[in-house]
Amino acid sequence: AWLIPLVGFLAVMTSFIMIAEDMETGLHLDFGVSKKMAWIVTVLAPLAVLLTTQRDFIQTIGAVGAVFGGMNGLLIAAIAGKMKQQKKITAPFARTFAVVVAVAYALGLGYQFLRT
Secondary structure: OOHHHHHHHHHHHHHHHHHHHHHHHHHHHHHOOOHHHHHHHHHHHHHHHHHHOOOOHHHHHHHHHHHHHHHHHHHHHHHHHHHHHOOOOOOOOHHHHHHHHHHHHHHHHHHHHHHO
């Protein structure tokens, strides 16, 4: 009876570890945040959501996942905007697309916070 919850927990944790690693690397390499500060932000943001949400496991996983996904989406949109600004992307719509994506992720994050 303990094996299925353990497998589910491990599946969720491995996903979060991979997303956290991507986010930490993006903050450090693309935005010049120190490696230590990038790690702190990456760990504390989901932990804060975990500690402030309801204790229902499924809702907690959903809230933490939404925050991680939203933060990663915002980070990717910011990277695209920065690349367009530095003329590393020549597509004429890249900056507009980055802003639209950033707004969508910000609205999703806001909705998730209001919902929990």
